[in-house]
Amino acid sequence: MTLTTFVTKSAFRNKRRTVLTMMSIAFSLALLTVMMTIWRAFYIDNGSEQSTQRLITRHRVSLTFSLPIYYEQKIKTVPGVVEVVPTQWFGGKYIDDKPEHFFAQFATDPQELFKVYTDFKIPADQLEAWQHDRAGAVVDSELAKKFHWKVGDRITLMGTIWDANPELTIRGIYTAPQPTQSLYFDRKYFEESVPIMKDQSGTFGILADSAADVPKVAAAVDDMFHNSPQQTKTESEKAFGLDFVAMLGNVKAFILGICGAVVFATLLVAANTMAMSIRERTREVAVLKTLGFTRKAVLTLFVGEAVVVAILAGVAGIVLGTGLMYLASHNPQAGFFQGIGVNWATKILALFLAGIVGCLAALVPSYHASQVDIVEGLRYIG
């Protein structure tokens, strides 16, 4: 019998206990995997390569104020800027104000939109059709799927911010690397319906030369408007998105707190099991020692056993977590999780954490076991 088989055999000597422990650890690790994935999606991922080259300019005071449209031409003159497009949040209702019917709507310039959002793909004929219909709209393919829209369908949005109900014909369906849940329509139509917004735009999307130029462009744009009545705040698309995440509250602390609780709970469960299983084997330990196993070897055996159990449970948990994440991101209602998946780095980290937890959990009971006095141990009756 090799050492590995010995460890595996001891790990499963009480099958029910081991399986229950593994299930408990697996569920905790599934949650940990999900939480770490959300963390990654919010704070680490940069999105598609093109999106790292994009910036968004808005009024410095707040998103609820708009900027004059001539800023578009001025921003274009900033070195490093390739294209600029005005985008105005419309915020209308579709059908009713139930959250599942909510999606983003923007009034924009059909000639410019896809020049800035280069990673949005749309058939050339559909783009042309949209550019020729001022009451036309293009929608995200995921959104079209959700509402069963086809090219040529007519929809009506009901304005909540403004007293306008644009009637739109869907002229194109675009696909984005990450679902955007957005509809774009012509700002000329918007300006006609909402005269107060004539020559105004809430935000401008900017495409920079390269991702490296983004901070420089942001600073240059804000400097340019520093002394004008409407100052701007320009930030990368990622940072702009994070502002919305920040609105949910101290999300970082929530996620860290939950992860901490999960890891600690797992540690307790694993330690509990190891303590039980090692106490049961006090006599066996004494036998092992009689056979010539050193203290160190006994320690290694028990720690190894715990690590094996934890890693196996970790694998199950990661599979479970990946499945949960898949379900969450493919649920049409869950705009929040759209397009997030578990990546290999997260899986490896989760597995590594499982191993560490197993190791830590076994340390104290294994140490006690390795210190057992042979004669006392042989006499132990449990």
Added chain:
Amino acid sequence: MAIPISYNIRNLKLRKGLTIMTALGIALTVTTVVFLMALLAGLKQAFVSSGDPLNVLVLRKGSTAELSGGFDANLFPTLKNLPGIAKDKNGEPMVSGEWVVVIVLPRRDGTGEVNVTVRGMMEDGLEMRQLPADKPKVNLVEGRWFRSGQREVVVSSSIHRRFANTNVGDTIQFGKGPWQVVGIFDAGGSAYESEVWGDVNQMASDFDRQGAFASAYLRATDAASANALKNAVSDDQRLKLDGMLETDYYAKQTSSGGPIKVVGYMVGFIMGIGSIFAAMNTMYAAVAYRSREIATLRVIGFSKPSILTSFVFESLVLSLLGAMVGIILMLPFNGMSTGTSNAVTFSEVVFALRMTPTVILYAFIFALVMGFFGGLAPAWHAARQNILTALRG
């Protein structure tokens, strides 16, 4: 005949280490769930306790929030002359035309800038929010109220705690220049707790919005006239305005807690299942240690159901212990305030973690459910084991 409860309690005491570890595991799960529930409870309270059922909020038809409103100031006199409006201290109808804008303020701890709601109101607006006289919605805690016609603002106490330059005497910059902070008010955890108040005319001119109001507040004399006022506003075709009770308006905004709720249920569910397995493990161990004892109980004459009940009960005691520890662990966080964004106004809502009796009750129920499911299978196993084999073992 039932097995005495003291038997279970003594058993739990006997294996202290095991009991403590399992209870702690359950406690951590309970803590996490309590945390998320307390968060939701605080958020709900911020909205539900906001507003007064006698205040009727008037918005442009079709608009769903004060931020997205805007109607002509010419309509204001018509509103003022509607029947059923209470009188202010000057004997005039108590009506306030208001503007709500969102500005950015830097956080006190330097972790960035956050959107904050600024409300411009008339003097009547201040007066109606200090009603009823015996239990006012808002109280001044420092300084004085703003004066109309002055560039003065009062800030809520939680804004004062969280944002830089918000002490009495400081000036904050927004709109077309500096505003002096002249007072701090306490709004008892309501949504007003997230606002900065100033004079409506000053504010309208700073944001180039003269000649219009985003919303109007009418103070009704009693509940019946509040309803009548609400309908009178909505039914008048010429006005093109919507009237609603201020309380209803805020109740609708609780939906901002949606994402927290989803995450809360998910975390509670998954961690709950993990804890059930852990509790099961402990109970199986407890049964295994005591198999001879259980057989003896059977021989003495205790029935299978009473053994089953006894072990399920032991598991419930274990989980209760966990729930108590979990709740105690959370107590220091009670009242800690945090901010989230109001999905309706895009501005920050400050609210506190609130361990309401409901939250605590749910935490206990949650723990008991875990204990029940964790204890059922081992108890079943204990009740069904063969007496003879067990006695010999």
